[in-house]
Amino acid sequence: MHCVADACQTISLRRQRRSLLLALAVFVAAVAATGFASARVAGATPGGGVVPGPTTRLEPVVARRNTASVRDVIYADYAPGLEVLDIWPAANSDSPIVILVHGGGWYEYDKSSLDPEAKYLNSQGFSVFNIDYRLATETSTAFPMEVEDVELATRWALKRAREYNGNVEDVVLIGASAGGQLVGLAAEEMDAVSRNTVNAVATLSAPTDFVSLAQDQDAGKLSPTIIGDAFIALGCNLSACTDALETQWSPAKQVTTSNCPRSWLIINSESELVPIDQLTSMTSALKHHQCKVKRDILRGKLHAMDYWNTVKTTVAAFVKAAA
Numbered sequence: 001m002h003c004v005a006d007a008c009q010t011i012s013l014r015r016q017r018r019s020l021l022l023a024l025a026v027f028v029a030a031v032a033a034t035g036f037a038s039a040r041v042a043g044a045t046p047g048g049g050v051v052p053g054p055t056t057r058l059e060p061v062v063a064r065r066n067t068a069s070v071r072d073v074i075y076a077d078y079a080p081g082l083e084v085l086d087i088w089p090a091a092n093s094d095s096p097i098v099i100l101v102h103g104g105g106w107y108e109y110d111k112s113s114l115d116p117e118a119k120y121l122n123s124q125g126f127s128v129f130n131i132d133y134r135l136a137t138e139t140s141t142a143f144p145m146e147v148e149d150v151e152l153a154t155r156w157a158l159k160r161a162r163e164y165n166g167n168v169e170d171v172v173l174i175g176a177s178a179g180g181q182l183v184g185l186a187a188e189e190m191d192a193v194s195r196n197t198v199n200a201v202a203t204l205s206a207p208t209d210f211v212s213l214a215q216d217q218d219a220g221k222l223s224p225t226i227i228g229d230a231f232i233a234l235g236c237n238l239s240a241c242t243d244a245l246e247t248q249w250s251p252a253k254q255v256t257t258s259n260c261p262r263s264w265l266i267i268n269s270e271s272e273l274v275p276i277d278q279l280t281s282m283t284s285a286l287k288h289h290q291c292k293v294k295r296d297i298l299r300g301k302l303h304a305m306d307y308w309n310t311v312k313t314t315v316a317a318f319v320k321a322a323a
Contacts, residue, residue, distance in 0.1 A: 103177025105229035180206025184251030200322035210246035
């Protein structure tokens with residue numbers, strides 16, 4: 001096992017894949033604009049997760065320590081080198097556990113993009129687990145593998161909570177953009193199996209309702225970026241995906257009275273990349289099922305972590321209150 005080389009290889013592969021998928025996203029947006037809604041990703045199974053195909057296997061990375069965190073700790077081995085996390089241990093025992101999940105349209109970026117946020121949350125007294133997860137590619141859709149990885153990372157953190165001063169009864173999932181959709185579904189699925197596994201969820205600019213996004217696309221109100229990202233994630237154009245598929249991967253459509261964490265914080269800018277109707281849909285669904293929810297609508301067009309400095313104290317207070 002060789003840490004540095006494998007980590008560099010992983011980054012290189014992700015950059016190559018990002019370039020290919022960005023080109024694909026532009027093509028999909030153009031296809032949508034011309035009305036060819038039946039386009040499909042070659043080789044992808046809509047909503048079906050990993051499709052067999054050529055894969056570069058990477059050796060697992062070895063955990064690295066610095067003065068404040070433990071880096072690149074392996075939590076699963078379905079894709080060695082990709083399913084890793086950074087740990088920012090709390091200073092005091094029995095501290096809230098935060099699982100931090102990056103965005104990136106389900107196909108790009110990694111945990112390093114949330115280093116400043118992880119450091120801030122740790123400074124507020126939380127044990128923070130900042131995770132990487134398998135990403136959608138030209139041959140594999142985002143689901144269910146990305147949701148599964150969030151769950152795997154969370155369960156890994158729970159098993160080792162005491163080692164990093166975390167409290168297993170005080171777990172909060174925080175996700176930005178696509179990461180918000182992932183933490184919403186992961187929390188619902190884990191709480192459906194064992195009530196209150198996840199205490200709370202906070203999302204920033206999360207796409208929570210693919211059915212609503214499809215309606216936005218049909219009405220000409222959806223950004224080409226979101227159209228392309230959703231195509232990569234689901235394996236089909238929003239206008240051509242089935243309602244069943246879109247419903248299956250929408251946190252707003254899957255929440256019930258028995259599977260929702262005890263509290264939610266939902267944040268969105270009023271005129272940003274992710275339409276405000278995503279916040280509205282998720283909020284309405286939670287209220288319908290008597291789930292506690294707080295929403296925060298910001299002025300302007302900033303998206304997800306672009307407005308972090310505005311909301312970070314709100315998020316930290318939410319985590320503390322969820323205990």
